[in-house]
Amino acid sequence: MTTAKANRKWSDARLKGRLPPQLVRCPGADCGQYIYPGGKKCPHCGGVLVTLKRKQLGALRKAEAAAATLKRILEGL
DSSP: OOHHHHHHHHHHHHHTTOOOOOOEEOOOTTOOOEEOTTOSBOTTTOOBHHHHHHHHHHHHHHHHHHHHHHHHHHHTO
8 A cells, every 4th residue: 555545545534534543652661652542562562551651650750859859959059
């Protein structure tokens, strides 16, 4: 299937009132590919999404703590 033909199908779908599926990003640090929401595993990296999301949130908390520490240090100058 050519790209033009594939694009025409999506544009036809929009004309008929259907939208393409909403995708989310894999929370894996090394992956980041788009996946369907509600899945259990990423088809690209094979990671368990709950575990990857937990790791992502932990890294975010660590980065926020580091930013707060840096802000405190810079305000003291």
